Amino acid sequence: MKRAFRGALIPAILLVSWEALSRAGILPMDTLSRPSAIVRAGFNGFADGSILLATWQTVEAALTGFAVAAILGILFGVILGLSPRLERVVGPTVDALRPVPAVALIPLSLLLFGFGLQMEGWVIVFACLWPILLVTIAAVRGIEPRLLELSRVLQLGFAARMRKIILPAALGRISVGLRVAISISLVVAVTVEIVLNPRGLGYGMIIAQQTLHPDLMYAELVWLGLLGWALNVALERTLARWPGGSDSGAMRGRL
């Protein structure tokens, strides 16, 4: 109780003094707006559906990019994880590509795809791929070697080996990489929109700023903060509940 009060104290003081100083004419309305105006602008934005549409566009790009990156990352991660020799050959090329900041690819992606979902999606794929790939390689390396031997003895095909042995054993650790990647996907989506892609919440903020609607811009900023926060909380919950975060737990049920 006391802690909740303390946590709310500083934000409350800031908001109240913001509103008061703005009404007293000390803070400029045209750049800082004021909390009551921001709430109103946010309410209007939700009422006419524009914020929800922009949110959907951003989330759509983030999830699409994330899904493609997850499929590619897990697929190549399993292949490279199972074959250390291949990993030694391909690894340095991966290490050379990884430090390229994903945002440097925004102009390149625009050149290739033009404005729209696709260009945003591919930048997100590039950004999300590395954490998933590296974690998957490490997770597959960490699988109990006897389980892989067993799959050889049972003469399982590739698909069966994947479904019955590899994925169940590695998924706990892969989920850590997926979690990192999905937070990245939202950040990159907003960034691409802020820089140049005319869709989604990031673009909405830029337009609100350029057309001198600071109240709407701050409302969208707060909404983005809430989205990011909710995503974070949801991910922490699911990760805590993941079956057998370590490798063996999930296995036992399957075998």
Add this chain to the structure above:
Amino acid sequence: MRWLRSSSGAALFALALLLAWQVMADHKIISPVFFPSPSRTLGELWREIRAGELWAPLGATTLRMFYGWVLASLLGVAIGAAIGSSRTARDYLNPLLEFMRPLPASAIIPPAILLLGLSNEMATAVIAFGAIWPVLLSSVHGFSSIEPQLLDVSAALRLTRMQLLAKIAVPGALPDILAGARVSLAIALILAVVTEMQASQPGLGQNILLAQRSYRSPELYAGVVTLGVLGFLINHGLMLLERRLLRWRPAIA
């Protein structure tokens, strides 16, 4: 010997990829407008180096990244030390920080432009805001996990608060802080490029965007390669520094 064999395999793989790209671009199997051959990209990069055109934007981006990172590190360590060593500070600040942390850093570009204009201060503020979190979180961890025995020792020696900070708290938290600062620097580079693209600040980010607008694709790829090399160098540079600064510490793992 085995090392040589595996690394030559890796080099062959990379060369084969580049060669395939080169051949396909030369024979127009893939469009040279979208995927210019590696030789044209490297030729452009070489030309920029020889004409001295590379250094101004490279320097501008590096400096921008560096200013934002220094500001983020100073603020991050200060706030992190306060939160990590005082329960009261944590109660007051944590909820606010928990809300701000997942906010995409580039989302504060529009308000920052509104408040600070299209300026270097704006870029520094945005970079610092985005890059502060890793160093902040790791220094919270570093300062809150000081050995209780060391605190007993410092009490027995009657160290003042400043002495405690300088002799025990900071050296103890340093490994965490440095690890966080390395992640922060990578974020600072990303945000430096973003602010250059969005707010027309001079630098590599603006250069590649302009190259794209006029379809000078070798220049665009040369810029991407430069940024990749820069990202690689800063990461490894800080890792070396980390190892040097932490040499006094017995290896744990």
